Amino acid sequence: MTDQRSTKASRQLWGRPELYTSYGQNLRMLNTRPKQLAVVAMVLLAATYVPFGLPDEWLHLFATGLAAAIGAIGLNIVTGYAGQVSLGHAFFLAIGAYTASALSGEPGRRTIGFGITFLPVWLLAAGLVAGIAGVIVAPLATRLRGLYLAIVTLGLVFLGLHIFKEWKSLTGGPGVGRQGPVPELFGQRLDRSGDLLTGDQKMYLLTLVLLIIFAVFARNLVRSKVGRAFAAVRDRDIAADVIGVSVTRYKVLAFGISSFYAGCAGALLYAVLGRVEPDSFNLLLSIQFVAMVLIGGAGTISGSIMGALFITMLPRLTQELPTVLPFISSDVTAPLGAANLAIIFYGLMIILFLIFEPRGLFGIWIRVRNYFKAWPFSY
């Protein structure tokens, strides 16, 4: 049976990308030839041209965006797939960042450190601690619905902010902060320039590899039984309960996985940025992640990545605006300066996307694709 399916799946016709000859083929992760080719091409481009063809300043920005993308995928799992609105993502990012910093920090300094700099160890630990925190919070989520939940998770951010500001031996205190996680792999410092690659190139490649791993895992999760259960809980939880989906269990699972992603993302993000300050885990950070999910497209993995890159690039792109549009001042303090414009863009972008393209960047891509699929007939 499996044999038959696989041979049928492989017999795919060129130029007939939507012609599925078996269920297995329809459900495959990259179910059409153009999709396979496009993904391979993009990964190749991202792994070869980008790290060696672009300046380090851009690579640093890309690495930040890719790390943020992991967090955005996490938020999308709980909000986009399982339908549980969370404004508390910053809290879980913080837990991950501090777990990793504490584990990899130098022992005997002003802030706690255990000197375990081996990257997989602190990355997993960051994810697990944040995931456990998510599971602890989740019982609240199973009792609350909709906006009650949103406000409670928002409260979590404020409580977290208070704890991190007060726990000075861990975080270094507000305004001072501490060193971020130390990324080291087999004795190699990944954030310092070596003989072959610069620090930014290494960090970029690291985040790229990890993002691919996390994205593939998430994609597989959401097209499995678990993913279908998430969608059932999101679309109509009572109906899901009736057909035998344990709503409580899947809500807790969604929170746990989402927080695991957030923890890993927080650790990586601050390994790239190099410094963690307790003040940075505020409501704005949570809103930025919500914006990534919504602008990218709720309920899509590729959308989360697009959204995360877009939001991370936005401040840098608005910095470029004064060279194109001379009436915009590059002065930071000016009323219509680049810094203010970046924030206004956030706001406007969220509003406009939700009104005109609720499916986000992913939806725009679908429209473009459908246009060409139907070409030359436009209807």
Next chain:
Amino acid sequence: MTTFLQAVAGGLGQGSVYALLALGFVIIYKSMRVVSFAQPAFMLAGALAVSFLAEPLLGIPSPWGFFLALVLGAIGVALLGLGIERTVIRPMVGKPVFVIAIITLGIDIVVRLVANIFIGLDVRPVGDPWGLSSITIGSVQVQERHIVMLVTTVLLVVVLFSFFKYSRLGLAMRAASFNQETALAQGISVGTVFATSWAMAGALAAVAGTFQATGAGIDQNLWIIALKALPAIILGGLDSLGGAVIGGFTVGLVESLVATYQGDFAPWLGQNFSVVSAYVVMLLVLLVRPYGLFGTKEVERV
């Protein structure tokens, strides 16, 4: 005892600001089932408008000039709320509430940034006649501005509740919040209800913002106060007007009492614990009552 009474007085004064903000949140929630995160921006805009209006009006003897500016500022922000509702929120009616809530977050970011550009980096005085001066009742020192806040809030609450109870529009709003479609069938213009609720929430936020700015003045961080109204509305239940007022005063009292006593009894909670104490109370209440103290329990229809 004096310390306690003083803490209670301060808490009631501060609580009245939260109560006004919470009322705005609940009025919008009742009409559209959406928590509007734009309230912080309205609050900032209101205080800012008053601070600009109070300067030219200072010719009129002091408290009256301030109150005139307050009324004009509240009307201005009400109009701003109307405009935003008509242009940004109305096209979204019928979409998932979470989407609308996030749109209000976007509105908040934009409006607040524009307000910040006008505020600049300095602290702007709001033109109030009281400052930080206080009077002594018995042995208890009470700030004058807290008394004014409390009296104004009680007055506004009475006006608001009688509006909902006795006026035609108030009745229409209650009907629409009960069941939109039936209200529509009875000839109630639901659009007008939406518009009115946004205007009212804007005006209330403007008054709250101005009162919060009395004494210390306006700076760019004033808006954070509005987020303290969130535990207040959750405590009271999202769809209960009375709950909002009680929740607001509770949050004010809890904060003030924690600020007074926590240093002696539980110093390990850290400085400034009072700032987040409201959220702790909110979490505890929700564990017991998931729809707040006075909120209506959602009925599930299969």
